[in-house]
Amino acid sequence: MSVDTRNQHTDPAAPGSSSAGGPSVTPSDTISGKLVGSIVATAILSFLGLLLETVVNILFPALMADFGITMSAVSWMTTGYLLVVSVIMPLSGYLQRRFTARSLFVTAAIAVMAGALVAAMAPVYPVLLAGRLLQGIGTGIATPLMFSIIMMQAPRAKVGMLMGVGGLILGIAPALGPTLGGAIGTLAGWRLIFWLNIPLLVIALVVGARSIQQATPTRKEHLAVGQLVLLALGLVGLVLGIERIGAMVSSGTPGAAAMAVAIATPIVGLVCLALFVRAAGRSDHPLIHLNVLRDGTYAWSLVAFAFLQFITLGLGYVLPTYAQMSMGHSSLVAGLAVLPAAVIGAVFAPLGGVILDHVGARVPIMTGAVVALVSAVLLAVLGVRVNLVLLAVMYLVFMLGFGLAFANTQTHGMAHVAQHLTPDATAMMNTCQQFAGALSMTVLSTIVAVRQSGLTSGTAAFQHGTRSGSAGGLAVLAAVAVVGLVAEHMGLKKRD
Structure with missing residues (x-):
């Protein structure tokens, strides 16, 4: 059976329920x-x-x-x-x-x-x-x-x-x-x-x-700077790597340095994303x-x-x-x-x-x-x-x-x-x-x-x-x- 949002006020896991973090600002249907x-x-x-x-x-x-x-x-x-x-x-x-x-x-x-x-x-x-x-x-x-x-x-x-x-x-x-x-x-x-x-x-x-x-009230919270850096490097690395591979193919005769960058960049991106997932999963403040x-x-x-x-x-x-x-x-x-x-x-x-x-x-x-x-x-x-x-x-x-x-x-x-x-x-x-x-x-x-x-x-x-x-x-x-x-x-x- 599909999820029906009409009945989600009875679901304790639904957003807005009191057991999931307090009532929402607008509790009625208005x-x-x-x-x-x-x-x-x-x-x-x-x-x-x-x-x-x-x-x-x-x-x-x-x-x-x-x-x-x-x-x-x-x-x-x-x-x-x-x-x-x-x-x-x-x-x-x-x-x-x-x-x-x-x-x-x-x-x-x-x-x-x-x-x-x-x-x-x-x-x-x-x-x-x-x-x-x-x-x-x-x-x-x-x-x-x-x-x-x-x-x-x-x-x-x-x-x-x-x-x-x-x-x-x-x-x-x-x-x-x-x-x-x-x-x-x-x-x-x-x-x-x-x-x-x-x-x-x-x-x-x-x-x-x-x-x-x-x-909800705000609270002081630790910012996981290292995780943010890993995530940013991962996302940028993947996209930039694909762009570099395309540029290398378009050039016809790429140099060794260009080829190395094109191959290494997406690999670095994948590694950084994997490290981010690992760090976030182990962190008390992901x-x-x-x-x-x-x-x-x-x-x-x-x-x-x-x-x-x-x-x-x-x-x-x-x-x-x-x-x-x-x-x-x-x-x-x-x-x-x-x-x-x-x-x-x-x-x-x-x-x-x-x-x-x-x-x-x-x-x-x-x-x-x-x-x-x-x-x-x-x-x-x-x-x-x-x-x-x-x-x-x-x-x-x-x-x-x-x-x-x-x-x-x-x-x-x-x-x-x-x-x-x-x-x-x-x-x-x-x-x-x-x-x-x-x-x-x-x-x-x-x-x-x-x-x-x-x-x-x-x-x-x-x-x-x-x-x-x-x-x-x-x-x-x-x-x-x-x-x-x-x-x-x-x-x-x-x-x-």
Whole structure:
């Protein structure tokens, strides 16, 4: 039988139950105005992070031309940002126990705003990248804070719906991003998007400062700096290693030093991750309490959640890149082509949450996962053989399935996590989500860059290379979708 969040108030392990760490701020079925304000304010920060991911992706060709950089270099605008977010997010459990939610939110808002100003005025590419990385710090704090507020403060009967609303707010970003990026790239220049961040950030800062409440008392806690360093080195090592291997393959005749770095970097990353797991498991003050993984439902849902993120960000990169660099469409046309799909994904997130609240997790999650798999396979088989309209239709079908499954996978996975472990479970979910996104961008941009290597932009050969790389990327995403469906099934099976 699937988990039904309508009945979780009777489960002693459910978030918000008194035996799991005290009652939540909102014990009744009423959603308070302050809770709504808290969700909206934190969601705006996460929204802007996702918006800029998709805007930047579609502006890659313009940024490459403006700064005279390669595809591998410009992809770090997204990859580097996601890495920073994935390194910051494991700290969220510690931060939420040590500091008040309001102070964390204000810090995050200031970081995102400062990053926007730096990027908007950047004279060279490294400064632009630095501004984007600074924004990653703020997003890394704000995103898990939003989901912790929902899980710890929302009425149990409304958790699925509110998680869906959070997914809707975040889903609007990829819905607007490609089209907005295309319009800005065509009409006004990329700097405008960073200036447009400022008014929204001011609104979020005011609303959040007035609305955010504290669900549990703060306490002094030891920060496991060594574990954080190991985790950061592990995540960065894996992603950078894949990027270095791609650069080595693209160069054709790599030197011995480049080959040694490319081989050693991912190995060092894996070793550091293994050491982190060992240290956290033995520590009295772990950076993340890994015992949340003892629940099979949570563990399998974590895998599925990360894989869905891998596929979604991968498609968000491959399809606009292919439409522009191989099919010859403008950034605006490419953005408009993916807009309907992104809107469908955003709309179906809260709808899926409502379905979960009423009938349990199995129906929306498995329906969404199957639809996502079928469409991912169709994209792999037919994606580079059809026109832009049919490509957009297949992507729309994928996003329909994604909208049903994504937020519900997180809700289902966390449904039986004790309240005192909610920050850790949220941190792990969001860390894996962001790392999966960074890994996806690195893998897919490497595949495309390898096929473009040595070819002159704008030529027929370059278009063919982009087409070949895009086909390879779509095949990888279809394979990941198969594994994701298996993970969804196992996560649901644990509660049958």
